[in-house]
Amino acid sequence: KQEVTQIPAALSVPEGENLVLNCSFTDSAIYNLQWFRQDPGKGLTSLLLIQSSQREQTSGRLNASLDKSSGRSTLYIAASQPGDSATYLCAVMKAAGNKLTFGGGTRVLVKP
Amino acid sequence: SQTIHQWPATLVQPVGSPLSLECTVEGTSNPNLYWYRQAAGRGLQLLFYSVGIGQISSEVPQNLSASRPQDRQFILSSKKLLLSDSGFYLCAWSVLEGWTEAFFGQGTRLTVV
Numbered sequence: 001k002q003e004v005t006q007i008p009a010a011l012s013v014p015e016g017e018n019l020v021l022n023c024s025f026t027d028s029a030i031y032n033l034q035w036f037r038q039d040p041g042k043g044l045t046s047l048l049l050i051q052s053s054q055r056e057q058t059s060g061r062l063n064a065s066l067d068k069s070s071g072r073s074t075l076y077i078a079a080s081q082p083g084d085s086a087t088y089l090c091a092v093m094k095a096a097g098n099k100l101t102f103g104g105g106t107r108v109l110v111k112p
Numbered sequence: 113s114q115t116i117h118q119w120p121a122t123l124v125q126p127v128g129s130p131l132s133l134e135c136t137v138e139g140t141s142n143p144n145l146y147w148y149r150q151a152a153g154r155g156l157q158l159l160f161y162s163v164g165i166g167q168i169s170s171e172v173p174q175n176l177s178a179s180r181p182q183d184r185q186f187i188l189s190s191k192k193l194l195l196s197d198s199g200f201y202l203c204a205w206s207v208l209e210g211w212t213e214a215f216f217g218q219g220t221r222l223t224v225v
Contacts, residue, residue, distance in 0.1 A: 036216075041218040043217050043218040049213045097207065100214055102155050
């Protein structure tokens with residue numbers, strides 16, 4: 001059974017600092033890994049999707065890496081802003097079109 | 113472009129009452145559809161997923177059920193709500209293969225009183 005873990009559960013940084021969010025999964029046989037952002041009381045917004053054959057994906061200030069063999073992904077957010085404050089979730093998909101298994105999330109607070 | 117609609121946004125229901133939450137997707141055909149629940153202080157739990165009309169897979173035993181009467185419509189139901197059914201319900205969709213990025217609706221906050 002796939003288990004996804006995100007550490008730390010919460011993170012507080014001053015504005016301008018780079019954020020590093022970690023995600024680990026127990027079964028390396030994944031189809032893809034996806035990072036999401038969730039604001040309080042809202043749905044999930046997709047940030048980045050990494051296919052199992054890829055090592056990283058980038059979008060603006062966001063960069064996500066994937067090391068499938070070691071069961072790890074890292075989300076980097078450069079030059080954090082107060083607007084980056086949210087909960088960040090990672091999820092893995094075992095097979096194409098299959099279900100997503102989520103980590104517990106990392107709650108981020110960027111202080112101005 | 114594809115969009116996903118979920119309603120209502122909030123709902124307060126008494127114990128023992130029925131439930132019907134609806135989710136529709138626009139701009140795509142034959143999507144995979146999912147219902148997740150996010151309880152307070154807990155992670156996202158997959159409740160149901162569907163790969164086609166009338167095809168529903170249940171992940172956890174409970175007093176909830178799901179139906180997919182049309183290709184892009186997914187309904188979550190209950191005949192009698194329990195207090196433990198309170199939570200944040202999220203609908204999502206993805207394509208079957210290839211770039212299977214999942215997209216979520218804005219959620220329904222259900223409070224059973």
